Amino acid sequence: MYGMMFDIGKFIELANINPAAQSLSSDLFIGAGAVIFWMVIESKRLKMKNLWIVFLGTFTIAFAFAAPLFLFLRERRLIEIENKG
Numbered sequence: 001m002y003g004m005m006f007d008i009g010k011f012i013e014l015a016n017i018n019p020a021a022q023s024l025s026s027d028l029f030i031g032a033g034a035v036i037f038w039m040v041i042e043s044k045r046l047k048m049k050n051l052w053i054v055f056l057g058t059f060t061i062a063f064a065f066a067a068p069l070f071l072f073l074r075e076r077r078l079i080e081i082e083n084k085g
Helices: 007-014 019-044 053-059 063-084
Strands: none
Touching: 007 019, 019 053, 019 063, 053 063
């Protein structure tokens, strides 16, 4: 039984419990790291505001939620830029 509280130590232990889990965890970590790096660069380039919402969603909900949210906000910003000039 894992209980009702989130335990980061238990989470990491279970994420590395066997070679398959280790591989998936590593892939997610590397992929998410690359996309987060791109998000920071792209948001600065486009002068996007409120990027903290995306990062909050990454760590409180899931990366699978935050990445599409960023793409949506990025598209809105590109449309905004296009309509201004």
